[in-house]
Amino acid sequence: AQTVTQSQPEMSVQEAETVTLSCTYDTSENNYYLFWYKQPPSRQMILVIRQEAYKQQNATENRFSVNFQKAAKSFSLKISDSQLGDTAMYFCAFMSSQGAQKLVFGQGTRLTINP
Amino acid sequence: NAGVTQTPKFRVLKTGQSMTLLCAQDMNHEYMYWYRQDPGMGLRLIHYSVGEGTTAKGEVPDGYNVSRLKKQNFLLGLESAAPSQTSVYFCASTLDSLNTEAFFGQGTRLTVV
Numbered sequence: 001a002q003t004v005t006q007s008q009p010e011m012s013v014q015e016a017e018t019v020t021l022s023c024t025y026d027t028s029e030n031n032y033y034l035f036w037y038k039q040p041p042s043r044q045m046i047l048v049i050r051q052e053a054y055k056q057q058n059a060t061e062n063r064f065s066v067n068f069q070k071a072a073k074s075f076s077l078k079i080s081d082s083q084l085g086d087t088a089m090y091f092c093a094f095m096s097s098q099g100a101q102k103l104v105f106g107q108g109t110r111l112t113i114n115p
Numbered sequence: 116n117a118g119v120t121q122t123p124k125f126r127v128l129k130t131g132q133s134m135t136l137l138c139a140q141d142m143n144h145e146y147m148y149w150y151r152q153d154p155g156m157g158l159r160l161i162h163y164s165v166g167e168g169t170t171a172k173g174e175v176p177d178g179y180n181v182s183r184l185k186k187q188n189f190l191l192g193l194e195s196a197a198p199s200q201t202s203v204y205f206c207a208s209t210l211d212s213l214n215t216e217a218f219f220g221q222g223t224r225l226t227v228v
Contacts, residue, residue, distance in 0.1 A: 009155070033215050045205065045219035091157055100165055101146055101209045102173070103217060105157035 002027045002094050006106035013082055014114050020067075021077045021109050023092030030054075031097040034068065034075045039089040039108075048090070051075065053097075079111075087113045117141055121206050121220035128196045128227045136191040136223055138206030144218070146209045147189040148173075149181065151202040152222070158205060164189055196227045 003026045013019045025034070036048040051059045051068050058066050063083075067076045079086055092106040122137045138147065146165050150158040150173075160173030164183040178200060180192045189208075193200060206220040 004157075006157075035215075043203065043222045045207075045217075047216060050215065095215055099212075100163060100171075101212065101215060101217065102148065102160055102163060103150075103158070103207075105150075105159070107155055107157045 002029075002032075002096065002104045004092055004094050004104050004106040006092055006109050008109045009107070010110045010112070012112040012114060015082060015084060017082055018078060018080050019082055019111065021079075021090050021092075021111065023075045023077070023106055025073050025075065025092070025094050025106075027073070027094065027096075029096055029098070033095040033097065034066075035093040035095065035103070036064070036066070036075075036077045037091045037093060037105075038086075039091065040085075040087070045091075049077065082113045084113050084115060087111060119206055119208055119218050119220040121204075121223050123223060124221065125224050126226070128193075128225065130196060130198060130227060132196050133192070133194050134196065134225075135193075136204055136206075136225075138189045138191070138208075138220060140187055140189075140206075140208045140218070142208065142210070142218065143186070144208035145186075145211045147183065148207045148209075148217070149179070149189065149191045150205045150207065151175065152205060153202050161191065161204075196225075198227045201225060201227045 034051045038046045094104045148163040149161040162181040167186040204223045207217045
């Protein structure tokens with residue numbers, strides 16, 4: 001079974017700084033998908049970014065980018081020019097390419113952006 | 116287009132009571148899921164469905180039952196609630212096996228006392 005580990009329960013940075021959230025995962029599969037979800041206090045789950053394992057190029061979405069290291073099974077999220085609205089829980093998640101599109105989530109990292 | 120809607124948003128149950136959580140999606144999605152979110156544990160899959168009339172167990176299915184009688188609805192039942200089922204429950208859906216974007220409901224906070 002796949003597992004996802006986020007080793008940073010909480011992080012805090014100043015507004016406009018860059019912050020990196022860590023995620024490692026374990027799988028024996030070669031093709032899969034990785035995600036970062038944001039959960040603000042409203043509780044809504046918001047997709048931040050997606051990475052396909054067969055693509056070597058790291059995904060980027062505006063201020064959000066990932067560092068995908070397939071051999072090391074590492075998938076970190078970098079937030080540049082952080083904003084107060086980035087304050088939220090962030091979850092790393094794994095999805096197998098085989099069957100049912102089920103998500104396996106990490107424990108989450110609570111990120112606080114300070115003014 | 117409402118997306119994924121969960122009913123109710125909040126509920127307090129007494130130990131031993133039963134209840135059903137309703138999830139409805141209007142996007143004609145084939146796959147639907149129920150997750151629970153507990154502090155320090157992320158979201159864990161309870162049950163899922165890959166089509167009308169089909170259901171399957173996820174990672175933490177004990178104490179829950181589900182039904183998918185209509186494609187747009189996925190019901191999660193607690194027959195005899197226990198304090199360990201205090202959690203936030205999320206429903207999600209994806210279009211089919213070729214699409215990876217999951218759409219989530221707004222969550223249901225359930226407290227069992």
